[in-house]
Amino acid sequence: MNFEITKQFVENVKEAVEKSDETLALDLIHDLHPVEIAELYDELNIDEAKFLFLLLDGERAADVLAELDENDRERFLKVLPADVIAKVFIENMDTDDAADVIGDLPEERQEEVLSHVENLDHAGDIVDLLDYEENTAGGLMQKEYIAVKLDWDIKTCIDEIRNQSEDIDELYYVYVVNSENIFVGVLSLKKLILSKPEKKILDIYNSEAISVRTNTPSEEIVNLMDKYDLVSLPVIDPIGRLVGQITIDDVVDVLRQQAEKDYQMASGISTDVEITDNVWRLTKARLPWLLFGVVGGILASQVIGVFEDDLTRLAATAFFLPLIAATGGNVGIQSSAIVVQSIASDSLGIQGFWRKIFKEFGVAAINALVLSAIILSYNFIFSDSLVITISVSISLFVVVVFASIFGSIIPLVLHRMKIDPALATGPFITIINDLVGMGIYLVFTRFFYHILM
Amino acid sequence: MNFEITKQFVENVKEAVEKSDETLALDLIHDLHPVEIAELYDELNIDEAKFLFLLLDGERAADVLAELDENDRERFLKVLPADVIAKVFIENMDTDDAADVIGDLPEERQEEVLSHVENLDHAGDIVDLLDYEENTAGGLMQKEYIAVKLDWDIKTCIDEIRNQSEDIDELYYVYVVNSENIFVGVLSLKKLILSKPEKKILDIYNSEAISVRTNTPSEEIVNLMDKYDLVSLPVIDPIGRLVGQITIDDVVDVLRQQAEKDYQMASGISTDVEITDNVWRLTKARLPWLLFGVVGGILASQVIGVFEDDLTRLAATAFFLPLIAATGGNVGIQSSAIVVQSIASDSLGIQGFWRKIFKEFGVAAINALVLSAIILSYNFIFSDSLVITISVSISLFVVVVFASIFGSIIPLVLHRMKIDPALATGPFITIINDLVGMGIYLVFTRFFYHILM
Secondary structure (H helix, E strand, O other): OOOOOOHHHHHHHHHHHHOOOHHHHHHHHOOOOHHHHHHHHOOOOHHHHHHHHHHOOHHHHHHHHHHOOHHHHHHHHOOOOHHHHHHHHHHHOOHHHHHHHHHOOOHHHHHHHHHOOOOHHHHHHHHHHHOOOOOEHHHHOEOOOOEEEOOOEHHHHHHHHHHHHHHOOOOOEEEEEOOOOEEEEEEEHHHHHHOOOOOEHHHHOEOOOOOEEOOOEHHHHHHHHHHOOOOEEEEEOOOOEEEEEEEHHHHHHHHHHHHHHHHHHHHOOOOOOOOOOOHHHHHHHHHHHHHHHHHHHHHHHHHHHHOHHHHHHOHHHHHHHHHHHHHHHHHHHHHHHHHHHHHHOOOOOOOOHHHHHHHHHHHHHHHHHHHHHHHHHHHHHHOOOHHHHHHHHHHHHHHHHHHHHHHHHHHHHHHHOOOOHHHHOOHHHHHHHHHHHHHHHHHHHHHHHHHHO | OOOOOOHHHHHHHHHHHHOOOHHHHHHHHOOOOHHHHHHHHOOOOHHHHHHHHOOOOHHHHHHHHHHOOHHHHHHHHOOOOHHHHHHHHHHHOOHHHHHHHHHOOOHHHHHHHHHOOOOHHHHHHHHHHHOOOOOEHHHHOEOOOOEEEOOOEHHHHHHHHHHHHHHOOOOOEEEEEOOOOEEEEEEEHHHHHHOOOOOEHHHHOEOOOOOEEOOOEHHHHHHHHHHOOOOEEEEEOOOOEEEEEEEHHHHHHHHHHHHHHHHHHHHOOOOOOOOOOOHHHHHHHHHHHHHHHHHHHHHHHHHHHOOHHHHHHOOHHHHOHHHHHHHHHHHHHHHHHHHHHHHHOOOOOOOOHHHHHHHHHHHHHHHHHHHHHHHHHHHHHHOOOHHHHHHHHHHHHHHHHHHHHHHHHHHHHHHHOOOOHHHHOOHHHHHHHHHHHHHHHHHHHHHHHHHHO
């Protein structure tokens, strides 16, 4: 009921494929859900996967393809002729999945595959979907949905569901349109089931249903479906005609990808990777931000280099460089993370920009006071140098306040400029705060050295 | 259709409340969805919110309470008498929401509130739910669901839905049980709608449906519902009897909270906060890891202190301390983030522990080579010190490899020990890698100084 792919199972499948034992291979994967077969493919090489794919009937093969991750899918489609892709996969896929698959192909290949799709309505729907931006309602929606007319009765409605039922796997809502195909509301299945056949839809439908435009961004869709606990969401065109629906499973995927993306940004990883990816992909995802960090480190070495004489004079200055740099970095990451997360969950609140910064200043001042007091006490007891004792505490205070405000302002400003605020978290904020923090600390130390010595 | 709470709107509501103008206040919030009223409460003080709450009818008041965030709810329930909580809220809430609300009350208060619930079945269901751990299927499920018997026909089934329909807002699946209430499968609404009234459930239900036990952890539930694109999930007890259902909206909330928690951990924030929270809550969430960071900084100062003479001899040593520390920290965060994310999305793959570490070593070695080559070229051109040129490059290589492996191993080990691996990301990994990195660098520098000078 809840299958786990084991090493042993993968070996059994590989063996069956190697012997070209079709019966055994099919037998092994017979009870698997498409998503489980997709997981199995992760563990096979391209020839083994191809062998298995061509054993499956079209419907199932299409379901498996839809569940594969993008890289595996691309790798796999490269080795198949266009007519097989069209007939085995595209014909059997929901329009949204089919559009995703075709959208990832090179342009000439797209046309070739589409020309082999026999169901012209289906091909037309896919072409329509290809026009929309990936991260919008249009890019997420599917053309498969049930629409009924406002003036129908329940009996006609059920007949229509029967007619369209082949295209639809699961049914959660029926959409209601007027005679011009303008979306006017939804009919819940509960009402549909409990009403008499002669009851008019007009009398029982819900006219206050939420819908989105084709150009609504996917973040907004996630927030809407989460906020209003929706299972599906109708999509309308600029004049209000129903053109598609988005289902919750697609939105869960978007939510997951978004969360992963933000997490990766904060961790300094530049593309979507998993521990099972190959060395090359993993390196490519990690090197960019590390290089950026090394450039930051070189800049830091130059900032410190300016103060070489001070360091020779008072080597203890160097002891607290990491503390100042790290605390500045940590504070900046916290501030930017809170802003980024509030933006992502659409909970920035109605407070104005300066109110937010003012509050951030309050939080920063309290944190800065506590941290400075601790390091002051520590140095007061353990340090021989009055200059260091005073300079570290005062610099830490200034650095924490600066890093907080800076870490909050940057994502807020990016968000206003319609740039993804998550870009500003992680290494970027850390490096700037490191540099500024060390600069502040070294200047203060020189200043107090001249005053006190 | 898609309402945004504006400053002006909040002011209008506050004004109506201040004048105790019930008609105006009700008029203003009349068209709002419960979740929108909950958002509005965020902007009101406790007395204003209470005034509005007592204007709403029970059903709506209960919906709003369910949508409030935990802190606001707690603050609000404190000022209400137990019988009002029971009659206005608990009686009108779904069992899962009611159990959440009551579970957050102090123990004596729980009993007091429950004693005022008039519907004893409802109270009993809530008491049952209170026994389950929060992050398990039992803690997430609700007692409201439609179950039909295997030997019924469609007509009986629809009658049963009619009988139970008052408890259920939305219907997505009907669960099928045998005569002992043992869960045997699901019936899709599509089939229910399209089948003749005399058709037996036995002939059309799906016997391969996925179910979970009451003690299944919530992460697993999220992964199951995501993987198999489920909208609801039946929950069974140890002998297979159907005891509840989990709906997708609850799982979306869990997924969001999980993602936010991991993101916070990586950013060094210790409790769930938003930019709209007050200064005290924000400080409390941020100070713990900053303190930990300062302790790390103090340890770093002691590590560097051991090498005070080296620094006096060759001040340029200090220039590259931040580069080494920061790069070690960055690499460690990346490694741990990839592991944590793979664990969260249940995609660790079937590779063994040592294979994973070996691959990590490969990625680390490539990154380390590139970074070391860059810093070697830089110092070769710009640095006066051969010791520093050699020592920085070699240390950077060692530090990157060490930090990668360390960053991967720690979360993998924690996961094996059933401890949340996200604990190991963020400040913890950074601080350890900072310290070890600087130690390695200072030792190498001393070594090369003695060899080369």
